[in-house]
Amino acid sequence: MLLTLILLQGFSHALAANHGSHWTYKGPHGQVHWSDDHLDCGGQAQSPIDIQTKSVRHNPALPPIEPQGYRSPGDGAFTLLNNGHTVEMSLPPSMSLRGLPQTYVAVQLHFHWGSRGQAGGSEHQVNGETFPAEVGNVANPAYDNILDRLKNIQHAGQKISIPPFDIHELLPGQLGHYFRYNGSLTTPPCSQNVLWTVFRQRARISASQLERLQGGLYSTKVANSLPVPLVDNYRAPQLLNQRVVFSSFPVGPSAYSAGEIVAIVFGTLFGCLSIFLTIHFVVKRIRMKRIREQKDVVFKSSSRRAVSGNSHRP
Numbered sequence: 626m627l628l629t630l631i632l633l634q635g636f637s638h639a640l641a642a643n644h645g646s647h648w649t650y651k652g653p654h655g656q657v658h659w660s661d662d663h664l665d666c667g668g669q670a671q672s673p674i675d676i677q678t679k680s681v682r683h684n685p686a687l688p689p690i691e692p693q694g695y696r697s698p699g700d701g702a703f704t705l706l707n708n709g710h711t712v713e714m715s716l717p718p719s720m721s722l723r724g725l726p727q728t729y730v731a732v733q734l735h736f737h738w739g740s741r742g743q744a745g746g747s748e749h750q751v752n753g754e755t756f757p758a759e760v761g762n763v764a765n766p767a768y769d770n771i772l773d774r775l776k777n778i779q780h781a782g783q784k785i786s787i788p789p790f791d792i793h794e795l796l797p798g799q800l801g802h803y804f805r806y807n808g809s810l811t812t813p814p815c816s817q818n819v820l821w822t823v824f825r826q827r828a829r830i831s832a833s834q835l836e837r838l839q840g841g842l843y844s845t846k847v848a849n850s851l852p853v854p855l856v857d858n859y860r861a862p863q864l865l866n867q868r869v870v871f872s873s874f875p876v877g878p879s880a881y882s883a884g885e886i887v888a889i890v891f892g893t894l895f896g897c898l899s900i901f902l903t904i905h906f907v908v909k910r911i912r913m914k915r916i917r918e919q920k921d922v923v924f925k926s927s928s929r930r931a932v933s934g935n936s937h938r939p
């Protein structure tokens with residue numbers, strides 16, 4: 626889920642460019658082994674998590690997130706880097722976030738994604754649902770500022786300068802609705818000092834934009850004769866343990882997804898229709914039975930009359 630990362634990890638003061646030990650997402654240095662070299666990765670307050678909305682606590686005092694200086698982030702160029710784990714873009718200190726316990730100064734943004742044709746890609750989940758980034762038919766042109774440059778940083782260690790652009794356009798529209806919890810960096814050293822904000826609304830890009838992200842980069846250096854695609858760079862959800870996830874909005878029936886709402890509406894309609902048809906046919910059968918009985922009565926009485934007529938005849 627693109628926007629999650631931008632927000633929290635991007636602006637936490639706890640950013641750590643880790644040039645220490647070698648780590649990957651799968652294999653002998655994969656995520657299940659991270660805690661061998663980085664103790665915090667085995668801690669009790671790790672990220673990402675699967676947000677279970679039924680256990681979320683609404684805190685109406687949580688204010689909307691207010692990005693400052695995102696629309697025109699100055700004249701200085703941004704640096705776009707393939708660090709072998711993700712594509713990372715440096716951000717200037719003129720950009721900051723309000724609506725948090727302190728003002729957070731922007732440092733960088735980066736992405737996590739899956740691979741072509743596979744489900745998943747987001748780190749955080751909501752009720753067990755993962756997101757490939759929200760994909761539609763409509764491209765989000767703001768993301769092209771980054772995606773158009775990936776061809777220049779295909780290999781690990783490569784970086785380029787790109788002209789500054791409106792970073793606000795990368796974010797979803799509704800910045801007042803979000804989940805909030807205490808967690809960690811989702812990569813080694815997994816430092817547990819990140820205050821996470823996960824927006825309820827997803828950022829939207831098109832399917833072809835997603836494919837450019839999934840197919841454009843390698844996690845290996847240019848000299849490597851066996852290039853490894855940079856895909857599936859997301860960590861599995863971690864245990865919540867004693868932590869509480871708060872929401873800035875009431876997580877009631879409104880927490881249902883559009884698909885669930887459609888299912889509920891159709892389910893209810895179908896249920897009502899079934900009840901209506903059942904009643905309709907039962908009533909119809911009762912009426913038919915009554916009509917048949919009345920006919921029987923008419924028939925019997927007329928036959929009785931006939932009988933009695935006969936009996937009077939002699």
Ligand SMILES: *[C@@H]1O[C@H](CO)[C@@H](O)[C@H](O)[C@H]1NC(C)=O
Nearest residue numbers: 805806807820868869870871
């Ligand atoms: C995060 O942890 C701090 C320190 O324990 C606490 O004061 C704060 O309320 C926590 N925030 C959330 C969202 O749980």
